[in-house]
Amino acid sequence: AQKVTQAQTEISVVEKEDVTLDCVYETRDTTYYLFWYKQPPSGELVFLIRRNSFDEQNEISGRYSWNFQKSTSSFNFTITASQVVDSAVYFCALSEVGGSQGNLIFGKGTKLSVKP
Amino acid sequence: DAGVIQSPRHEVTEMGQEVTLRCKPISGHNSLFWYRQTMMRGLELLIYFNNNVPIDDSGMPEDRFSAKMPNASFSTLKIQPSEPRDSAVYFCASSLQLAGPDTQYFGPGTRLTVL
Numbered sequence: 485a486q487k488v489t490q491a492q493t494e495i496s497v498v499e500k501e502d503v504t505l506d507c508v509y510e511t512r513d514t515t516y517y518l519f520w521y522k523q524p525p526s527g528e529l530v531f532l533i534r535r536n537s538f539d540e541q542n543e544i545s546g547r548y549s550w551n552f553q554k555s556t557s558s559f560n561f562t563i564t565a566s567q568v569v570d571s572a573v574y575f576c577a578l579s580e581v582g583g584s585q586g587n588l589i590f591g592k593g594t595k596l597s598v599k600p
Numbered sequence: 601d602a603g604v605i606q607s608p609r610h611e612v613t614e615m616g617q618e619v620t621l622r623c624k625p626i627s628g629h630n631s632l633f634w635y636r637q638t639m640m641r642g643l644e645l646l647i648y649f650n651n652n653v654p655i656d657d658s659g660m661p662e663d664r665f666s667a668k669m670p671n672a673s674f675s676t677l678k679i680q681p682s683e684p685r686d687s688a689v690y691f692c693a694s695s696l697q698l699a700g701p702d703t704q705y706f707g708p709g710t711r712l713t714v715l
Contacts, residue, residue, distance in 0.1 A: 529706035579701035590643040
C-alpha cells in the first residue's frame, strides 16, 4: 500500500540556519510521482516541486533543494539560509500512475518555525 | 491567470443543515479533486473527477456527502445533513492530466464549522 511518512512533526530553527525536512515513501508501483507543498499560516497549499520516479537528479531552486534517492525511498527537502517567511507546514505527497491516477497521498506534514 | 476559486471561504452552520461548497477549477484543466484537512486525519482525498466524470469516490465518508461536476468549470460538494465532525477545511484542486498524474493546484480552501 502507498504511504508517505514525515517523521519530523515540528522543527524550529533560527534564521539563516539550513534545515532539511525528511520524507520517506512506500509504493509498489515502479512509476510514480513525488511532490512537496507548502502551507503557510494563511492556509493555502502552494506547490513547490514535482518529481517522477525515473528522474533521480537532485534539483535546486534558489534556496530550496531536493534530494531524491530511490534506494532509500526518500525525497528530502532542504532550505538553505532559512528565513522567517519559510515558516509553514510542509507536505510531501505521492501519486501513483496505476490505480486511481492523480490521487495524492499526503504525509502528515512538518511544521517549520524560523525564528529571527 | 486565475487560480482555483472556492466559495465560500468560511462557513458556519448548525448541525443538520445542508452545506454546499463550490469550486471553479483552472481553465483548461481536466481533473478536479476535493480534499478534506483535519488535525486528526491530515489531508485526505474525498473524490476525484476526470473530464467531469467521477473516477474515484472511495474517500467520501458516507452518504451524507455528495459531489457533482455539471461542467468543466464548476463543481459542488454537498453535505446533508451536516454534523459537527464534518468541521474541517475543504480544498478543491485541479490539474491537467494527460499521460499521468500532473501537478495539482489547490484553491484557498473553505473552512467549515458545524455547531
